[in-house]
Every structure is written in C-alpha cells, then in structure tokens.
Amino acid sequence: xxxxxxxxxxxxxHETFNEHWAQRKHAxxxxxxxxxxxxxxxxxxxxxxxxxxxxxxLRVLKxxxxxxxxxxxxxxxxxxxxERLLHPSCRKYLSVHVSKTNGSTGSALPIYxxxxxxxxxxxxxxxxxxxxxxxxxxxxLHISSAFPGETPKVAKRQEWWRQQATNRIGVxxxxxxxxxxxxxxxxxxxxxxxxxxxxPSTMYALARHVTDSVGKQPGAFAVFVSTGETLTLQQRxxxxxxxxxxxANRYGNAEFGIVAHERFVSHDTGGIATDEVLTAASAAESRxxxxxxxxxxxxxxxxxxxxxxxxxxxxxxxxxxPLIRYATGDEGTLRAGRDGxxxxxxxxxxxxxxxxxxxxxxTHWFQDFxxxxxxxDDFQFVRAExxxxxxxxxxxxxxxxxxxxxxxxxxxxxxxxNTTFVERGEFVRVGQQQKFRYLVxxxxxxxxxxxxxxxAPPLFSGKNDARTFLYRNGWNDEEVYPSGSFRWMGRRGExxxxxxxxxxxxxxxxxxxxxxxxxxxxxxxxNGKVLETxxxxxxxxxxxxxxxxxxxxxxxxxxxxxxxxxxxxxxxxELGLKVHGIDFQ
Numbered sequence: 245x246x247x248x249x250x251x252x253x254x255x256x257x258h259e260t261f262n263e264h265w266a267q268r269k270h271a272x273x274x275x276x277x278x279x280x281x282x283x284x285x286x287x288x289x290x291x292x293x294x295x296x297x298x299x300x301x302l303r304v305l306k307x308x309x310x311x312x313x314x315x316x317x318x319x320x321x322x323x324x325x326x327e328r329l330l331h332p333s334c335r336k337y338l339s340v341h342v343s344k345t346n347g348s349t350g351s352a353l354p355i356y357x358x359x360x361x362x363x364x365x366x367x368x369x370x371x372x373x374x375x376x377x378x379x380x381x382x383x384x385l386h387i388s389s390a391f392p393g394e395t396p397k398v399a400k401r402q403e404w405w406r407q408q409a410t411n412r413i414g415v416x417x418x419x420x421x422x423x424x425x426x427x428x429x430x431x432x433x434x435x436x437x438x439x440x441x442x443x444p445s446t447m448y449a450l451a452r453h454v455t456d457s458v459g460k461q462p463g464a465f466a467v468f469v470s471t472g473e474t475l476t477l478q479q480r481x482x483x484x485x486x487x488x489x490x491x492a493n494r495y496g497n498a499e500f501g502i503v504a505h506e507r508f509v510s511h512d513t514g515g516i517a518t519d520e521v522l523t524a525a526s527a528a529e530s531r532x533x534x535x536x537x538x539x540x541x542x543x544x545x546x547x548x549x550x551x552x553x554x555x556x557x558x559x560x561x562x563x564x565x566p567l568i569r570y571a572t573g574d575e576g577t578l579r580a581g582r583d584g585x586x587x588x589x590x591x592x593x594x595x596x597x598x599x600x601x602x603x604x605x606x607t608h609w610f611q612d613f614x615x616x617x618x619x620x621d622d623f624q625f626v627r628a629e630x631x632x633x634x635x636x637x638x639x640x641x642x643x644x645x646x647x648x649x650x651x652x653x654x655x656x657x658x659x660x661x662n663t664t665f666v667e668r669g670e671f672v673r674v675g676q677q678q679k680f681r682y683l684v685x686x687x688x689x690x691x692x693x694x695x696x697x698x699x700a701p702p703l704f705s706g707k708n709d710a711r712t713f714l715y716r717n718g719w720n721d722e723e724v725y726p727s728g729s730f731r732w733m734g735r736r737g738e739x740x741x742x743x744x745x746x747x748x749x750x751x752x753x754x755x756x757x758x759x760x761x762x763x764x765x766x767x768x769x770x771n772g773k774v775l776e777t778x779x780x781x782x783x784x785x786x787x788x789x790x791x792x793x794x795x796x797x798x799x800x801x802x803x804x805x806x807x808x809x810x811x812x813x814x815x816x817x818e819l820g821l822k823v824h825g826i827d828f829q
Contacts, residue, residue: 361561364562636664645665
C-alpha cells in the first residue's frame with residue numbers, strides 16, 4: 245500500500261554483512277567513490293566545493309586517505325547550502341521527505357530523504373533489532389514524551405499505521421514525578437513486550453523509582469534499547485539490575501538514522517583476545533557498538549590513538565542528497581575488528597533534568613514539546629545563581645512570539661521561568677568543542693541576574709569599534725615570549741569581521757612541524773562556502789585569501805578549518821595551527 249521497498253534493502257544488508265570484512269571494506273570504498281562521483285556531477289553544492297578544492301573522487305580508490313582532503317561540514321554549512329544539497333531534478337520525479345534534526349548539537353535543520361533513502365534507513369533499523377533478538381513475532385514498546393492538549397487526528401492515524409506495520413506500541417511519560425513513573429511502569433508491565441526503547445535518563449529514573457517503591461521487577465521485558473542520549477555505565481547497570489534485562493546501546497541521529505548498534509553475539513571466546521584481534525564476540529562482551537558500515541562511512545578525527553575524536557559521517561545510500569564528511573557534534577573512539585568496525589565509546593549528548601514548578605522534566609521533553617509546536621528553531625535554559633530560570637527561544641523566520649507565549653502560558657500558568665527571544669548566535673555553548681547544551685549554568689553573584697541577550701551591546705562598539713576583527717570560537721589565549729608571540733587555533737577557528745571596514749583580503753601567518761607524519765589541508769570558509777583550500781607544509785608559512793564583496797550589515801564570520809591536529813608531546817588540547825598573525829587589506 246505504501247510503495248515501500250524495505251525487505252529488499254534488508255536482504256542486501258544481510259548478504260553484505262555475511263561477507264568477510266576485507267571484502268566488505270573494499271565494497272564500501274567503491275560505494276563511497278560512487279557517492280562522491282555522483283555528488284561531483286549531480287549535486288550543486290558539492291560540484292562547487294569539489295571544483296574549489298580540486299578534488300577528484302576517483303583518487304580515493306587508490307588511497308582512501310585522499311578523502312580527507314575534503315573539508316568537514318558543520319550544521320551551519322548545511323543550513324547555508326539549503327536545497328543546493330538536493331539533486332535539482334529530484335522533486336520532479338520523487339517524493340522528497342524532509343526530516344528535521346533534533347538540535348542536540350546545534351540548532352535544528354532540514355535533511356532531505358528520497359523514498360530509497362528512507363527504505364535503507366528503515367532496513368538498518370530492522371537489522372539493528374534483529375541484532376538484539378527482536379523478530380516479527382515479538383512486540384516492541386517505545387517510550388515518548390506526553391504533552392498537554394489533544395493530539396491531531398492525522399498524527400494519531402499515522403502513528404496507528406506505523407505501529408501496525410512494525411508490531412509496536414507507544415506509551416507516554418509526561419515527567420519524572422512519582423505519579424508519572426508509576427503510570428509508565430504499569431503500562432510497561434502490562435504490555436509484556438520483548439523490547440523497550442527510550443531515553444536512558446527516563447528508564448534510569450523509572451528503574452530507581454520501581455526499585456524504591458515495589459522492589460526489583462524481573463521478567464517484564466527482555467531488552468532495553470537506549471536511544472537519543474549518551475548511555476552511562478551507572479544507568480546501564482541500574483536498569484539491568486532493576487528489570488533483569490539486557491541493555492543495548494545504539495548511536496544515531498536524524499541526519500543518518502542508526503549509525504552503530506550493540507550486537508548480541510555468543511560469548512564463546514571470552515574477553516578481548518590476547519593477540520589483540522577484536523572479534524565479534526569480544527566486541528559484544530565489551531559492549532561496543534558495531535558500525536552499519538555498508539550504510540555509512542564513519543571517521544573519528546582523533547588527536548591520538550588512545551583518545552576519542554570528533555565523529556564525522558558520510559552517506560553511502562542517499563545519492564539524491566548525501567551528507568559528505570558531516571560533523572555530528574559527538575565524539576567517539578573507533579576500533580577495527582576482525583568482523584567489522586566498532587564504536588568503543590560515544591559521548592556528546594547529555595539530557596539534563598529541569599525542575600519546573602516542583603516537577604522534574606528531562607530536556608528532551610521540552611525538545612519534543614517545541615518540535616510539535618512547529619515554529620521554534622531552537623531553545624535553551626540558562627540558570628544563574630540568584631536569578632529566575634531563563635528560557636531562550638529562537639523562532640523560525642516569520643513565527644509569532646505571541647503564539648509561543650500563549651502555549652507556554654497554557655502549559656505553565658504560573659510562569660516559572662523568564663522567556664526571552666534571541667538569535668541563534670546568542671545561545672551559550674560550552675566546553676572546548678563549543679557543544680550546544682539545552683541547559684547551561686552561568687556563574688553570577690548572588691542577587692545578580694544573568695545578562696539578557698537582548699541587551700547585549702553590538703560586538704564592534706566601544707573599545708572594539710576600531711578593531712578589524714575579533715576571535716570567536718576555537719582559539720586559545722595569546723602566548724607571548726621573548727622570541728615572539730602566537731595563538732593556538734583548534735581544529736576549527738572562527739573570527740568575526742567588522743562590517744564597517746572594507747576588508748578585501750585575509751592573510752594568515754602560521755607554522756607547522758616539519759617532522760609531522762601527516763600534513764593537513766586548511767580550508768577558509770564564509771557562509772558555508774569554501775573560499776580557498778591550501779595544502780599545509782612544514783615550517784613557517786602564510787596564506788592569502790580574497791574575501792568576496794559583502795552587503796551584510798552585521799558581523800561576518802570567517803571559519804578556518806584543518807583536517808589534522810598539530811602534534812605537541814604532552815599537550816592534550818586539540819591544537820590545529822600555531823598562528824603568528826592575522827592581517828587584512
């Protein structure tokens with residue numbers, strides 16, 4: 245009835261995963277080159293990028309490391325590209341599905357799927373369920389957030405059909421109050437499903453509640469699949485203990501679907517083998533997640549062999565709108581094994597608990613709440629000592645503040661937080677990786693409220709009025725020595741240009757170790773477009789980039805991006821370039 249073709253894609257995945265890893269790895273490389281060749285000639289965004297960096301996809305067949313010449317794309321790059329990421333003729337012949345990312349590592353943006361791409365994603369989901377023992381004769385239960393108000397009839401009908409097709413039932417949890425958790429447990433207990441799926445923070449709260457109120461409850465379900473958040477060891481052990489179930493971790497996102505999933509394999513070989521060859525059984529015992537390698541190409545841009553790096557993913561099946569070298573915003577450690585590629589660790593997405601009117605809500609509750617509202621681009625809660633909790637909201641273009649305030653007033657009539665409407669750039673980012681968090685804490689003296697973003701002065705005013713540029717994200721403090729000064733840039737550095745100055749050319753002076761094992765490429769971008777790409781060599785050097793004419797009235801942001809780290813023994817920071825000077829003409 246739906247015209248879907250999931251079964252043939254699932255059969256292809258079965259056949260592919262039955263191949264030896266060496267054979268499968270070669271086939272994956274060929275598929276990667278096919279995606280790149282198609283993008284070079286058919287996708288406007290990549291056609292321009294490949295020409296700019298002089299990238300030849302066929303060279304990847306000879307040396308897969310050549311793939312690293314392409315710059316890593318961020319959400320902002322994808323946002324700027326818009327429909328230039330989609331095949332120009334795609335909408336004429338295919339129904340294009342648009343999925344919005346959930347914004348856990350930045351504001352949400354649309355991702356385009358053709359019917360074939362959706363089928364591959366669904367097949368990967370089916371395969372991941374098979375990996376933990378789920379089959380067509382078993383029942384699965386999904387935990388979602390409950391919201392005030394009536395669910396539209398169309399949404400109810402679509403969900404009913406989806407549940408019939410996947411042998412799935414859905415239950416809702418409104419918050420983490422004892423009453424809500426008791427109601428959730430009653431539904432799970434009565435359903436007797438084989439598999440339960442949901443956020444680990446919610447299941448952890450349920451496990452603690454059930455254990456404290458009625459004691460441990462084994463046998464209600466066999467497997468819990470953790471989704472949407474980072475699963476901690478404490479959460480895993482508490483859930484397994486409370487319900488006597490097995491816990492499976494998975495990693496994925498709206499951009500790609502499921503990227504990696506834990507796989508239950510017979511533990512016939514014990515732990516990790518003494519010859520350091522990682523087998524499927526030892527990976528399962530170590531609770532690593534196997535990468536869906538025929539479906540996605542995964543890289544970990546690591547600063548060292550023993551540390552996790554930024555996870556970068558490439559589509560291998562979505563030919564009409566592929567994401568190529570896309571930075572997920574998460575970090576992880578990749579391990580190559582005898583039977584495939586594994587994610588040893590993943591970190592990055594943590595959902596906090598927000599107490600509103602004496603009720604505890606996970607941040608994903610608000611995430612789903614605003615997604616259903618349909619006019620909010622993103623949001624963030626900001627806490628400061630002695631100040632009322634602040635809710636910062638960035639609206640979609642043309643959306644009404646009044647509509648949001650009205651909905652919030654209906655759901656939270658006592659106004660437990662101060663709501664302000666901001667631009668995306670006014671969200672607070674945390675950590676060296678400038679990660680987006682839905683809940684951040686600002687240090688402020690008692691009795692002093694956190695500054696409202698709406699009252700913030702312009703960047704280039706007062707003492708900064710005469711400045712040509714300002715350092716933004718990705719820069720360390722300047723280091724001054726008798727021999728000179730420099731400033732460390734991370735893997736990605738941003739500078740903000742003064743819009744009142746007619747800047748035509750940027751010159752960057754830096755150095756790189758002559759004895760480095762690998763020399764990076766340096767990309768310079770503005771508004772998601774690559775201005776120039778350079779091959780870095782050893783020793784002192786400089787580059788010069790022509791800046792396009794701009795009619796922007798606000799500050800311009802230029803991004804400098806390298807695809808390898810600057811090796812400094814004993815320094816565990818993520819260092820990209822040692823920059824001695826930035827000048828403009």
